[in-house]
Amino acid sequence: MFDITKYIQLDTHKQQKIYFILRISIFAGFLLLFLILSKEMIFPTYKFNFNAAIDSLANTISRPYETENGTSFHLSSSTQLDAIKVTLTLPKDLDKLPKNTSLFVKKSYLSFLTPINKEKYNYTYKTYDLTDEWFINKDASIYKFISKNTFDSYLFKDNTSFSSKTIIDNLSNIDKTTGFSSATLISSDDSVFVIVGDKKHPIHDEATFKLFGYNFDNVIKSTSEERALYTKGKLFTTSSAHPSGTIFYAEDTDRTFIFDNSLLNKIQTTDISSQHSIVVQEQSRTTSDSCVLQKTLLPRQYSCTIQLDNTSDFNGNIYQFTLNDSPNTKIELAEIKLHTKVSEQSLVDRIVSLKKKIGLHYN
Secondary structure, eight states, X not given: OOOTTTTXXXXXXXHHHHHHHHHHHHHHHHHHHHHHXXXXXXXXXXEEEEETTSOGGGOSSOOOEEETTEEEEEEEOOSOEEEEEEEEEOOTTOOOOOTTOEEEEEEEXXXXXXXXXXXXXXXXXXEEEOSSOEEEEETTEEEEESSHHHHHTOOSEEEEEXXXXXXXXXXXXXXXXXXXXXXXXXXXXXXXXXEETTEEEEBOOHHHHHHTTOOGGGOEEOOHHHHTTSEEOOOBOTTOOOOTTOEEEETTTTEEEEEETTEEEEEOOOHHHHHTOEEEOGGGGTOXXXXXXXXXSSTTEEEEEEEOSSSTTSSOSEEEEEEETOTTOOOSEEEEEEEEOOSHHHHHHHHHHHHHHTTOOOO
């Protein structure tokens, strides 16, 4: 067994015993190193960084921003995690954090973590159906839909049918042609887009599509004429957020929300809303895991590790971190290490990822 010196003769029993122990120790050391390297290859640790001095596009952690609970920042990851190690460095003009400053993390979709609108929200649109022509009354003007496809993308319609176009002409001057509702998913022959305002944003890949909780059954096959209404926007990636018009269904509370104007708005749960919803858990808005930041040996640096006991199973691609009760905290540097969860699903995900990297695919 692992004998690299099999021709050496040992005279005493003591020498043989010491030699055996050393040989076993070397073998165990190599085995342990092999297991550590194998785990790191199959279940790697992912590192994310933020530097306040460089352009935001070079940062994989968002710039700090203020929420109702304190200073927050976030990152996007599809990886199943066991723990997160966070290291923060303060700027020179901020000597230290208050003692026992806690860092909280939530997991969900960024748009779903926004505040809930306390005002009554009107989410229905007045529309007019003239058999072969369709109109909508919004922003105090009448717009003509370019197609039945675009008319159908408005899910919540207070619809009226007319037999004469004269009624429409008397309502208002028709300003221009309009298209799909915001947050609608449309497709061309080779791409899927999400509509945001006057832009169509191509979704990066199928993994990104699924990561955002989208359903291919809700994708509308569009025509070139319909797509021509929009200019091509930037690529919709895992770091993007769901746009206004996105519907969320909280399966744990049976409540439905629509994201609009940076707020969540409660709407009625119906068959239509459920069919087009991103499934979430409302508990993810209030449930978090946390750790207490500890001063390291380096100046102005704090670190702690968060065990994801409460949040790891929530739907979502965003991990949002908050320095609780610490508004306007400046951060010069941040490093976050994501420790992969050792599970059958994470192993499958890792194998798929490795196959993609070397150009292989499942049949």
